[in-house]
Amino acid sequence: KQEVTQIPAALSVPEGENLVLNCSFTDSAIYNLQWFRQDPGKGLTSLLLIQSSQREQTSGRLNASLDKSSGRSTLYIAASQPGDSATYLCAAPNTGNQFYFGTGTSLTVIP
Amino acid sequence: DAGITQSPRHKVTETGTPVTLRCHQTENHRYMYWYRQDPGHGLRLIHYSYGVKDTDKGEVSDGYSVSRSKTEDFLLTLESATSSQTSVYFCAILGGGNTEAFFGQGTRLTVV
Numbered sequence: 001k002q003e004v005t006q007i008p009a010a011l012s013v014p015e016g017e018n019l020v021l022n023c024s025f026t027d028s029a030i031y032n033l034q035w036f037r038q039d040p041g042k043g044l045t046s047l048l049l050i051q052s053s054q055r056e057q058t059s060g061r062l063n064a065s066l067d068k069s070s071g072r073s074t075l076y077i078a079a080s081q082p083g084d085s086a087t088y089l090c091a092a093p094n095t096g097n098q099f100y101f102g103t104g105t106s107l108t109v110i111p
Numbered sequence: 112d113a114g115i116t117q118s119p120r121h122k123v124t125e126t127g128t129p130v131t132l133r134c135h136q137t138e139n140h141r142y143m144y145w146y147r148q149d150p151g152h153g154l155r156l157i158h159y160s161y162g163v164k165d166t167d168k169g170e171v172s173d174g175y176s177v178s179r180s181k182t183e184d185f186l187l188t189l190e191s192a193t194s195s196q197t198s199v200y201f202c203a204i205l206g207g208g209n210t211e212a213f214f215g216q217g218t219r220l221t222v223v
Binding site: 001043044049051052089093097101102 | 142144146151152153154155156159161169170201203205207209210211212213214215216217
């Protein structure tokens with residue numbers, strides 16, 4: 001079973017700051033790694049998908065990196081805004097396409 | 112947005128009663144998943160399906176069963192609901208391999 005860990009569990013930053021969220025996983029035999037955002041009381045929204053052969057993927061102010069050999073991924077958020085406040089989750093499906101999640105990082109961006 | 116809907120969105124039921132949650136997709140994706148989300152535990156996989164009539168257990172499958180008779184529908188059944196099954200349930204779909212997963216909006220189930 002894939003074990004996924006996300007650090008930190010919670011993060012509070014002032015608006016405009018750049019920040020990094022961390023995700024580690026135990027099974028490196030993955031197809032890809034996906035980052036999600038979850039707002040309170042809502043479902044998960046896909047943010048970025050990094051293929052196992054890629055090292056980085058960018059979308060707007062978001063940049064995700066993947067190091068399969070060390071079992072790590074990071075999500076970099078540039079120039080944070082209050083609207084970025086949410087819980088961020090990562091998941092790495094194994095070769096059986098089973099998705100396992102960590103407990104996420106709860107981000108608060110203070111205006 | 113991906114075409115995935117869950118029903119009902121909210122349900123209150125009594126202990127010992129059977130409950131069925133439905134996940135419907137219009138994307139013709141092969142893989143479908145049921146998760147539960149609880150404070151302090153994050154998202155935990157209950158069951159998943161890799162095709163019509165093909166299902167397998169996840170990490171917290173006890174007390175739950177699933178069925179998939181059509182590509183578009185994946186049903187989660189609590190045979191005899193217990194208070195420990197009070198949770199928010201999410202369905203997800205995946206085309207396979209290197210594609211994105213998409214989630215439904217969730218079903219909040221309360222067992223009293």
